[in-house]
Amino acid sequence: MERPLADRLRPESMEDIIGQKHILGKGKILNRIIESKFIPNMIFYGPPGVGKTTVANIIAEMTHKRFHRLNATTDSTKDIKEILSELNTFMGYEGILLYIDEIHHFPKRTQQILLEYMENGQITLIGSTTENPYFYVFKAILSRATVIEFKPLSNEEIIEGLLKVCHKLKKEENGLFVDFEKEALEIISNSSEGDLRKALNSLELIIKTTPSNKDKIIITGDLAKEFAQKNFSYDRDGDKHYDILSAFQKSIRGSDAEASILYLAMLIKAGDLTSIIRRLLVIASEDIGLAYPQAISIVKACTDSALQLGFPEAQIPLAQAVLLLATAPKSNSAVKAIGEALMDIDKTNIGEIPLHLKDGHYKGAEKLGRMQGYKYPHDYPHNYINQQYMPDNIKDKIYYNYGENKFEQSIKNYWKNIKK
Structure with a gap:
């Protein structure tokens, strides 16, 4: 069975990798790690089709470790234990480089099995995940690993990847010459949403279903529109x-x-x-x-x-x-006011509610001094009378500060005139 195009023509060196200059560029973190040949435990985090597995494969080729690859969606704890059971049988290898694709799918207990072996250096783990590792990867593993984020590719980088693959196809024995209309490149790159694998899958589908003329295929804009369909990806829990x-x-x-x-x-x-x-x-x-x-x-x-x-x-x-x-004009005065009040309740002894504000609608309330001396604001001009409402301990505390907008300033001036 013929391997998919994206897998068959996967880059074999760091120089061939498209994009990820923020980690693979000269002096950047992954570039420095690779040049030092000291490979730590790492978690590769990023969307699909941006080079995570390719980089892991290339790193594996550069080490003197036995390379094992697992996929957390299909492999299990048993598969990990089988690899660990062989640790002492590898002659000429400096431990294991274990690559686990979609590591977030392994339950916590399965991830915990790796900890001891990561700690003593018998295993170097490279895990890849499309989900935020700080939410989905066991914290003890994260504390022993360096998280490296891969970014979606730009349209220009997708086009660069498509042209490189077409050049490789041409160089193959009985090679196929693939040419693009400019519009076709833009359509395929736009529809890929930063995923080079998706773009290559569209390219492969077009090649496989389009008759060639003397081993030559020209991919037109119309062909690209037909095959490169854009699907908006969205995960409500992701x-x-x-x-x-x-x-x-x-x-x-x-x-x-x-x-x-x-x-x-x-x-x-x-x-x-x-x-x-x-x-x-x-x-x-x-x-x-x-x-x-x-x-x-x-x-x-x-x-x-x-x-x-x-x-x-x-x-x-x-x-x-x-x-x-x-x-609309903006104000966060309400958010700040309630936030400050809640903080005081948590951290400050606010003291007793003033007696004249306490409920006095029951027999015996008067003997307890409840609601004595309370002034009913509606009995006074402008429905306002100055009296203490805050507890004694924080009676001078200000929570609400008027926003610098027309409405709140008008309210501020209204009360300034009333209260003076």
Whole structure:
């Protein structure tokens, strides 16, 4: 059976690897590790198709260790134990280099088996994962390993990878000449979402299903559109979910309407209505707050409409809510006020509630001094009378500081005039 193109023409040296200059460039962390030939335990973290397995294979070739490769989605604790049982039988090897693909799929107990052998140096572990290792990899392993993050490839790097593979195909015995229209390269690279393997799979599918003319294939834009279909990847429990939501809120907070709409579109593509609504309601109070108090009412109406409509029509009131929040004046005075108060409750002895504020609606309350001397504000001009409401221990504490926006400043001036 013929191996897939992406595997068959996998780079064999670090110089052939596309992208990852931030770790493989001269003087960068992985480049320095490889040049030193001291290979520590490492966790390769990043999306699929960006070179994690390729780099591990090349490192294995450079060491004097016995190389074993496991995949946590298909292998088990038994497979690890079989490898460990052979430790003393390897003549001429300086221990084991164990590469575990998708290590986050191994349960905690399976990961723990490796600890002793990592500690004494009998095993050098390179684990790869598409999930954030700080959430999914056992902490004791993380403390013994260096986490190295791989990035998605740029469109330019994807195109470079496609052209390199086509050059290799041409050099093979009975080689095939593959040429591209410029539009075709752009379409394939755009649809790959930074995943070179995905781009090469599209290339292979086109080559296998397109008749050649004298061992020559020209990949047109139309061919690329037909085969290189873009699928928006999204995992509601994974990093991408939280990264998009984080960017979504930060863009609205930063009053960038264009970025806010883009991240909303990503969430809509994922069909994640619940997360969108929850985040919009939080933003209305957390980031807009008292600068535009009506915002939360409008957002609630928009999100209720979205729930009743469902997708695809829900995208319209959601876009309305996002643009309203992104372009609204901002204030976090409410967040800061409640945060300070909660902190005092946790860390400060706030003391007793003043007696005149305590409940006095029961027999015997008067004997206990409850509600004595309380002044009813509505009996006074402007419905205000100066009296102590804070406990004695923190009676001068200020939690709420008026925001520098039109609404809050108008309220500040109103009370300044009343209270003087």
